Amino acid sequence: MNVNQLSRRFFLQQASTLGIGAVSGFPMPDPAALLPVQTNAPEPTAAQQRWMTLKFGLFVHFGINTYYDTEWSDGTLDPAKFNPTELDTDQWCRTAKAAGMNYIVLITKHHDGFCLWPSKETTYSVAATPFSKDVLQLAVASARKYGLKVGFYYSLWDRHEKTHDTDDWAYVEFMKKQLRELLTNYGDIVELWFDGFWK
Structure with a gap:
């Protein structure tokens, strides 16, 4: 899954996790770490x-x-x-x-x-x-x-x-x-x- 293919459910889960973390005072993870990394994309010629x-x-x-x-x-x-x-x-x-x-x-x-x-x-x-x-x-x-x-x-x-x-x-x-x-x-x-x- 790349950034352009995020489902609404995945987005809401991650957003709510970040929101709960922000109001609770717990340390929040780097948002970039929550996104799947696409490693098989071909390089342009x-x-x-x-x-x-x-x-x-x-x-x-x-x-x-x-x-x-x-x-x-x-x-x-x-x-x-x-x-x-x-x-x-x-x-x-x-x-x-x-x-x-x-x-x-x-x-x-x-x-x-x-x-x-x-x-x-x-x-x-x-x-x-x-x-x-x-x-x-x-x-x-x-x-x-x-x-x-x-x-x-x-x-x-x-x-x-x-x-x-x-x-x-x-x-x-x-x-x-x-x-x-x-x-x-x-x-x-x-x-x-x-x-x-x-x-």
Whole structure:
């Protein structure tokens, strides 16, 4: 049992023991000695310790849905509307740094399947937009300019990619290829945030 798992009964027993001891004048035990010691907790790995030192970061939820004023979509929104001509990733990172943040996590692809990089695995990406620029490349360059570490969010649920619902192994291969693109084209990535595993 750790501190977060104390039962109400155990707590009341210990609290009443301390209360009786306090009013009776008997010497009271150290309260820390009453708590069970958890000795089998695993130590964080070196990578986990490095991640924990980052502490404070910015999560940027930006994508095709931004231009349709919706949080989620079904993977059928027209990429022609995605044209962030005034996109200023320096502003994102400058603001994060000024706030004392140490890293930025960028949405690479949300549940709709729209990729903010020109993935070779799909046509549903920035490459099919009037903007046509690699948003991840711009944001990563800005993050490095302002001394921020970079993490990527990647949705495992892709409502645009048809193999997601029809062929599990083909979809796994699709994801592996996209993740390879993300992890080999943008330098050091300190975090991968997977979402959509529940679908």
